[in-house]
Amino acid sequence: EAGVAQSPRYKIIEKRQSVAFWCNPISGHATLYWYQQILGQGPKLLIQFQNNGVVDDSQLPKDRFSAERLKGVDSTLKIQPAKLEDSAVYLCASSIRVNNSPLHFGNGTRLTVT
Amino acid sequence: AQTVTQSQPEMSVQEAETVTLSCTYDTSENNYYLFWYKQPPSRQMILVIRQEAYKQQNATENRFSVNFQKAAKSFSLKISDSQLGDTAMYFCAFMKHRGGGSNYKLTFGKGTLLTVNP
Numbered sequence: 684e685a686g687v688a689q690s691p692r693y694k695i696i697e698k699r700q701s702v703a704f705w706c707n708p709i710s711g712h713a714t715l716y717w718y719q720q721i722l723g724q725g726p727k728l729l730i731q732f733q734n735n736g737v738v739d740d741s742q743l744p745k746d747r748f749s750a751e752r753l754k755g756v757d758s759t760l761k762i763q764p765a766k767l768e769d770s771a772v773y774l775c776a777s778s779i780r781v782n783n784s785p786l787h788f789g790n791g792t793r794l795t796v797t
Numbered sequence: 798a799q800t801v802t803q804s805q806p807e808m809s810v811q812e813a814e815t816v817t818l819s820c821t822y823d824t825s826e827n828n829y830y831l832f833w834y835k836q837p838p839s840r841q842m843i844l845v846i847r848q849e850a851y852k853q854q855n856a857t858e859n860r861f862s863v864n865f866q867k868a869a870k871s872f873s874l875k876i877s878d879s880q881l882g883d884t885a886m887y888f889c890a891f892m893k894h895r896g897g898g899s900n901y902k903l904t905f906g907k908g909t910l911l912t913v914n915p
Contacts, residue, residue, distance in 0.1 A: 686841075716903075725801070725888050725905030726842070739902060772840055785832075786903060788842035 685709065687789035689775050695795045701763035704792045708756070708777030714738075715752055716786065717760050718774040726774055732758065765796045799824045801891050801906035809912040810879045817864075818874045818909050820889030826850075829893040831865065831872045836886040836908070845887070848872065879913045886910050 688707040696702050708715050714733055718726035729748065731738040734755035743750070747766070752758040762769055772791040778784040800823045810816035822831070833845040848856045848865050855863050860880075864873045876883055889906040 723907070725890075725907050727905075728902060731902070774840075774842065776842070785844050785847065786842075791840040793840070 687775055687777055687787055689773075689789035689792055691792055692790065693793050693795075695797065696765055698767055698796050699764040701761065702765055702794060703762075704760045704773050704775075704794075706758045706760070706775030706789060708758070708775070709787055711779065712777035712787070713755070713780055714778045714784070715758050716776040716778075717750055717758070718776065720772040720774055720791070722771070729760070762794075765794075767796050770794055770796045799826075799891050799893060799904050801889050801904055803889055803906035803909050805909045806907075807910045807912070809914055810876075812879055812881060812913055812915050814879055815875060815877045816879055816911065818876075818887050818889075818911065820872045820874070820906060822870050822872065822889070822891050824870070824891065824893060826893045829891060831863075832890040832892065832903070833861070833863070833872075833874045834888045834890060834905075835883075836888060837884070842888070846874070876911075881913050881915060884911060884913045 690705050716731050717729045719729050720726040729743045730740040730750045732752040735752045750760045772793050774788055774791045776786040776788045778786050802821045829850045831848045834842045835845050836842050846856050846858045846861050848863055855865050860877045862875045886908045888908045891904045
C-alpha cells in the first residue's frame with residue numbers, strides 16, 4: 684500500500700512570496716488533514732477535509748492560507764504572502780473515515796521563510 | 798479546549814533498558830482516544846500505540862505498552878528492551894468526539910525527544 688505522498692520535501696522562500704504544497708493521500712481515504720509543526724512543538728491542525736468538503740478550518744489563518752481538495756483526492760495548501768513565522772514543517776495525513784481511524788502521515792514539507 | 802502535556806522535553810536510555818515517557822491531558826469528555834506517535838528524523842509520524850478511553854485494559858504492542866489512568870488523566874508510554882531505532886520524538890495525542898456528528902480532532906503534546914544510547 685502506497686503511503687501519503689507530499690511534495691516538495693523542502694522549500695525556501697522570501698517573506699511576502701507565495702508557496703504551495705501538494706498532498707496525495709492513501710487511496711480510498713476519505714479524510715485528509717493538514718498540520719503545521721513549528722520547531723520544538725507538536726503538530727497543530729490547520730484544516731480537515733471529508734471528501735472534498737471542509738470539516739474544520741478553525742485554526743487556518745484565512746487571510747494568508749488557503750487549501751482545497753478537488754474531487755476529494757489530492758489536496759493543495761497555499762500560503763500567500765508568507766511571513767517569517769510560517770517557517771515550519773507542513774504535514775499531510777489521511778484516514779479511512781472521519782471517526783477514530785488511525786491517521787497516516789506523509790513525510791512533510793519543511794518550509795523556510797527568510 | 799483539550800490540552801495534552803508532556804513534561805519531559807528530552808530523555809535518554811541505554812540500549813536494552815526500559816524507559817517511561819509521561820503524558821497528561823485535560824478534558825471533560827468521557828469518550829475519547831489516546832495515541833502515542835513516533836517521529837524519527839525522516840519526519841514521518843508513525844503510530845506506536847492507541848488506547849480507547851472506555852477500555853480499562855492497558856494497550857500493548859510488542860515492546861510498547863501504556864499505563865492509562867483515566868481518573869488521573871494520565872497516559873504514559875513504556876518502552877521495554879530499548880533499541881537504537883527507537884531514537885525519535887514521541888508525541889502523545891488526544892482525539893475526542895467533536896460536536897454532533899462524526900467529526901474527530903487530534904490534538905498533540907509538544908513531544909519528548911528520546912535518545913537510545915549504545
